[in-house]
Amino acid sequence: MSRSLDEAAVRHVAHLARLQMPDDEITRFADQLSSILAYFEQLSELDTTGVAPTAHPLPVANVFREDEVRPGLDPERALANAPQRQDQFFRVPKVLDQEST
Amino acid sequence: MGTLSDLAQAIRAGRASSEETVRRCLDDIAARDVDLGAFLSLDADRALTRARQIDAEGADGGVLAGVPVAVKDNMCTAHGRTTCGSRILESFRSVYDAFVVHRLESAGAIIVGKTNLDEFAMGSSTEHSAFGVTRNPWHRGHVAGGSSGGSAAAVAARLVPAALGSDTGGSIRQPASFCGVMGLKPTYGLVSRYGLVAFGSSLDQIGPITTDARDAALLLGVVAGHDPRDSTSVDRPVPDYLAALHRPLRGVRIGISEEYFAEGLDPEVRAAVQAAIEVMRGAGAETVDIHLPHMKYGIACYYIIAPAEASSNLARFDGVHYGHRTEQARDIFELYAASRGEAFGPEVKRRIMLGTYALSSGYYDAYYLKALKVRTLIRNDFERAFEQVDVIASPVAPGTAFRVGEKCADPLAMYLTDVYTISANLAGICAASLPCGFDSRHLPVGLQLMGPAFGEETLLAISHQYQLMTDHHTKQPPLAAPGSEAAS
Numbered sequence: 001m002s003r004s005l006d007e008a009a010v011r012h013v014a015h016l017a018r019l020q021m022p023d024d025e026i027t028r029f030a031d032q033l034s035s036i037l038a039y040f041e042q043l044s045e046l047d048t049t050g051v052a053p054t055a056h057p058l059p060v061a062n063v064f065r066e067d068e069v070r071p072g073l074d075p076e077r078a079l080a081n082a083p084q085r086q087d088q089f090f091r092v093p094k095v096l097d098q099e100s101t
Numbered sequence: 102m103g104t105l106s107d108l109a110q111a112i113r114a115g116r117a118s119s120e121e122t123v124r125r126c127l128d129d130i131a132a133r134d135v136d137l138g139a140f141l142s143l144d145a146d147r148a149l150t151r152a153r154q155i156d157a158e159g160a161d162g163g164v165l166a167g168v169p170v171a172v173k174d175n176m177c178t179a180h181g182r183t184t185c186g187s188r189i190l191e192s193f194r195s196v197y198d199a200f201v202v203h204r205l206e207s208a209g210a211i212i213v214g215k216t217n218l219d220e221f222a223m224g225s226s227t228e229h230s231a232f233g234v235t236r237n238p239w240h241r242g243h244v245a246g247g248s249s250g251g252s253a254a255a256v257a258a259r260l261v262p263a264a265l266g267s268d269t270g271g272s273i274r275q276p277a278s279f280c281g282v283m284g285l286k287p288t289y290g291l292v293s294r295y296g297l298v299a300f301g302s303s304l305d306q307i308g309p310i311t312t313d314a315r316d317a318a319l320l321l322g323v324v325a326g327h328d329p330r331d332s333t334s335v336d337r338p339v340p341d342y343l344a345a346l347h348r349p350l351r352g353v354r355i356g357i358s359e360e361y362f363a364e365g366l367d368p369e370v371r372a373a374v375q376a377a378i379e380v381m382r383g384a385g386a387e388t389v390d391i392h393l394p395h396m397k398y399g400i401a402c403y404y405i406i407a408p409a410e411a412s413s414n415l416a417r418f419d420g421v422h423y424g425h426r427t428e429q430a431r432d433i434f435e436l437y438a439a440s441r442g443e444a445f446g447p448e449v450k451r452r453i454m455l456g457t458y459a460l461s462s463g464y465y466d467a468y469y470l471k472a473l474k475v476r477t478l479i480r481n482d483f484e485r486a487f488e489q490v491d492v493i494a495s496p497v498a499p500g501t502a503f504r505v506g507e508k509c510a511d512p513l514a515m516y517l518t519d520v521y522t523i524s525a526n527l528a529g530i531c532a533a534s535l536p537c538g539f540d541s542r543h544l545p546v547g548l549q550l551m552g553p554a555f556g557e558e559t560l561l562a563i564s565h566q567y568q569l570m571t572d573h574h575t576k577q578p579p580l581a582a583p584g585s586e587a588a589s
Contacts, residue, residue, distance in 0.1 A: 005458070010454070013454050013457050013458045013461065014438075014454065015438075016457050016461060017412060017441075017453050017454060017457040018416075018419070018434070018437040018438045018441055019438060019441050019442050019445070019450055019453060019454070020435070020438040020439045020441070020442030020443070021442055021450070025447075025450075029450075029451065029454060032451065032512055032513075033451070033454060033455060033458070035513055036404065036455065036512065036513055036516075037458075039400075039401060039404075039513055040401045040404070040405060040468065042398065042401055043398060043401050043402065043405075043471050043472065043475055044471075046395070046398065046475060046478065048471060048474035048475065048478070051474040051477050051478060052474070052477055053470060053473030053474050053476070053477060054473055054474075054476040054477040054480055054527075055303065055473055056303045056333075057289045057290075057303060057480070057527075057528060057529020057530075057554075058289060058290050058333060058335065058529060060290075060332070060333055063332040065329065073196060077196040078196075080194065080196055081193055081194060081196075081422070081423035081424070082422060082423065083420060083421075083423070083424070083425075083426035084426070090421060090422055092421060092433075092436065093430050093431070093432075093433075093436060095432055095433040095436070
């Protein structure tokens with residue numbers, strides 16, 4: 001089957017999506033995503049000239065509220081699921097100096 | 102275990118104790134769920150404590166006081182875990198309750214556990230859960246459907262009288278249909294999504310899974326209503342759904358669209374659905390032929406829009422603030438990509454990839470924008486149809502529950518099973534699934550009733566009137582002996 005999405009393209013999309021994937025998964029996705037994209041082609045049968053897009057089923061407009069001070073999450077609760085923490089902070093691996101070297 | 106309404110009444114009248122009811126429910130789950138895999142976690146201690154409290158003090162007239170229920174594990178609970186069926190949230194404990202969880206508990210309901218689902222509600226069989234498949238109570242070799250397969254199987258097996266599910270493209274209705282119970286996807290905006298882990302934000306709705314329409318009405322009345330914390334929550338009075346049940350079928354106009362009975366529909370499903378429509382005609386309902394010409398484009402449209410929204414919503418899982426973090430990140434990119442790559446399952450990755458592609462530079466117009474325009478055409482079809490009819494009747498799915506593993510290797514084949522349910526989410530309208538018979542393998546068949554936006558009263562009334570005349574909803578799956586091997 002000819003693929004509309006080759007492995008290089010799959011790697012590019014995986015990069016955009018911040019998904020690390022082993023080579024066998026890249027190959028599998030190239031096949032699977034290509035056949036799904038081929039299925040999507042049926043939409044091109046439809047003439048949608050002048051049709052307004054529907055991003056949302058309700059006729060909702062922006063919802064505003066007063067900018068009042070309200071209780072939020074206290075630091076302990078906000079940090080409760082942190083993979084790593086230090087004092088009242090989320091701890092992450094050192095990243096900046098590697099960028100500059 | 103009786104119906105939700107009966108149990109609530111018995112406890113309220115002092116004929117049953119909540120503690121005994123909850124204890125029996127927990128014992129039942131411990132004994133029988135081994136074979137089903139409907140539950141991901143139980144909250145036995147807290148459930149029993151609350152039950153004793155309600156027995157001692159009453160629950161201020163809460164309509165569900167003391168009654169055990171279950172919720173799908175993509176709804177946040179401040180107690181216990183909220184996993185979404187994903188490794189990435191395997192040990193996640195929410196620090197707050199979802200709106201619906203708060204509503205349930207305020208009404209006195211006792212949440213005994215969280216139910217299994219396809220990872221992040223992405224799937225049609227509950228086979229994409231990171232924690233094991235949920236099996237169909239009627240036939241262990243078949244799937245329970247998905248993504249709310251755990252909730253549907255738990256109600257079908259009478260482990261709990263009712264449960265909440267969520268429906269983005271059929272995830273309440275299809276498992277309800279496969280398991281022989283009632284499911285209702287409310288109109289978009291009727292039930293707050295606050296605390297529902299987002300999948301497709303313009304499509305997701307929470308709704309009841311019960312054995313009958315009366316229980317669906319009762320449970321919907323508890324969870325519906327305005328919530329300022331969900332800016333898409335609609336501010337309008339919640340009708341008395343229980344009172345609406347008594348509306349007669351006479352004169353109701355039921356739309357039949359040939360598009361829903363075309364090629365690809367299992368003849369046994371067709372026969373059961375047509376027989377159900379005949380029952381309604383016999384009670385004075387009128388059928389009207391309608392056309393929904395764009396319905397067949399629903400799957401392509403949905404599988405662009407839902408993954409696009411998912412790819413954006415799931416960007417929050419980055420290994421920084423909560424959830425799985427990789428051990429081997431050397432830089433910030435790797436921290437994100439490896440954490441996500443290690444902990445998301447294949448279907449979630451597939452959808453993130455599809456959505457990212459559809460939104461990416463150069464493809465946005467061809468895929469995403471095109472799908473949004475087709476969504477308008479699908480909506481317009483329904484708007485026109487509902488000028489002529491009160492509801493539209495159709496099958497819920499093209500077939501009954503398929504075998505475990507049957508569609509795993511072919512994602513597109515799995516997507517195609519959503520063909521009849523997807524359009525209701527795209528249009529934002531309400532739709533119910535109710536049991537209407539069995540196929541020759543004795544697997545349940547579901548009838549779908551779709552109504553216009555905020556047409557829940559009509560859907561519930563028609564369902565109730567149908568259930569007064571039929572007994573499909575009272576049929577219970579055979580009891581599996583505790584610990585018995587899963588037979589197929």
